[in-house]
Amino acid sequence: MKKTISFVVPVYNEAENLREFYKRLTEVMAGIEYDYQLLFVDDGSNDGSVLILKELTRNDERVQAFLLSRNFGHQMALTCGLDNACGDAVITMDGDLQHPPELVPELISLWEAGSEIVQTVRRDTEDASFFKKLTSRLYYKLINKMSKVSITPGGSDFRLMDRLAVDALNLYGERARFIRGLVNNLGYKVASVEFVAPPRFAGSSKFNLRKMLHFALDGITAFSKVPLRWAFYIGLLCGLGSMLVLFHVIYIKLITDDAVPGWATLSASILFLGGVQLVGLGIIGEYVGRVFEEVKQRPLYLVKQHLKKE
Ligand code: UDP
Numbered sequence: 001m002k003k004t005i006s007f008v009v010p011v012y013n014e015a016e017n018l019r020e021f022y023k024r025l026t027e028v029m030a031g032i033e034y035d036y037q038l039l040f041v042d043d044g045s046n047d048g049s050v051l052i053l054k055e056l057t058r059n060d061e062r063v064q065a066f067l068l069s070r071n072f073g074h075q076m077a078l079t080c081g082l083d084n085a086c087g088d089a090v091i092t093m094d095g096d097l098q099h100p101p102e103l104v105p106e107l108i109s110l111w112e113a114g115s116e117i118v119q120t121v122r123r124d125t126e127d128a129s130f131f132k133k134l135t136s137r138l139y140y141k142l143i144n145k146m147s148k149v150s151i152t153p154g155g156s157d158f159r160l161m162d163r164l165a166v167d168a169l170n171l172y173g174e175r176a177r178f179i180r181g182l183v184n185n186l187g188y189k190v191a192s193v194e195f196v197a198p199p200r201f202a203g204s205s206k207f208n209l210r211k212m213l214h215f216a217l218d219g220i221t222a223f224s225k226v227p228l229r230w231a232f233y234i235g236l237l238c239g240l241g242s243m244l245v246l247f248h249v250i251y252i253k254l255i256t257d258d259a260v261p262g263w264a265t266l267s268a269s270i271l272f273l274g275g276v277q278l279v280g281l282g283i284i285g286e287y288v289g290r291v292f293e294e295v296k297q298r299p300l301y302l303v304k305q306h307l308k309k310e
């Protein structure tokens with residue numbers, strides 16, 4: 001019996017890319033001996049992507065679409081697809097053709113050779129700005145220093161996962177999903193494939209600075225307690241420092257006669273310590289906020305409609 005590959009493709013305002021994506025993937029799959037299903041997850045698009053998904057699902061029984069009730073974000077859209085995929089292997093890829101469908105046969109052959117996870121690594125992204133490349137490089141350095149889980153720089157959400165790995169990943173219920181980190185944490189055998197991400201076929205990146213920052217913070221706080229420790233050490237250091245100042249104050253007051261009201265030292269140290277305390281509180285607040293998000297146990301995403309050929 002032929003094995004089945006499920007493709008999971010998050011879509012957020014990709015109307016100009018979907019037909020081309022479908023065409024190129026279909027061409028690639030026609031050349032190899034596998035059954036497949038193509039699951040689009042529409043993440044609350046408002047540009048006509050849904051109309052195109054309706055058309056694709058009407059004409060091809062291998063295509064299905066899950067329409068989320070609003071924009072839940074890339075990682076949640078991926079999660080919805082992974083929950084609903086039933087293939088022997090699942091390949092997640094973006095719908096903007098920055099993850100070239102032509103790479104799929106290579107991913108599959110590495111899977112057949114025994115790797116439960118085949119991770120692609122971007123060697124370069126042709127249309128990424130200097131700023132995005134630089135911040136991304138620094139970010140991966142930082143997160144790898146701070147957490148025990150190693151996260152591949154340039155790792156993308158273009159990967160193949162064996163059924164075993166998908167089932168394992170689906171057991172993770174956390175809201176702050178940094179799927180790249182979770183996947184590396186599963187412990188299955190990982191192979192990697194390098195590629196250069198071409199520019200988007202059409203449209204512009206759906207990640208603005210706010211979304212990027214949020215995603216970056218999710219990654220750090222989900223995999224590292226180091227910032228909390230920093231807050232503690234900084235607090236400790238300042239505590240020691242203020243003890244010294246206290247001795248100095250007592251000395252001036254009791255031993256010498258020049259106890260001039262030293263407002264400068266006083267206000268400086270109050271401001272400094274206040275600042276440090278706020279930083280500490282901010283870091284703790286960030287984690288407490290995340291605990292709050294998790295304990296509410298809200299659903300990760302809501303599906304409004306499931307489109308497939310009758
Ligand atoms: N995407 C999504 N929800 C979002 C933002 C993006 O489903 O809130 C999808 C988007 O349609 C694309 C993929 O996630 O298929 C990657 O997004 P994008 O290409 O904008 O990111 P970049 O390649 O610039 O990092």
Ligand code: MG
Nearest residue numbers: 094096098200
């Ligand atoms: Mg892209």
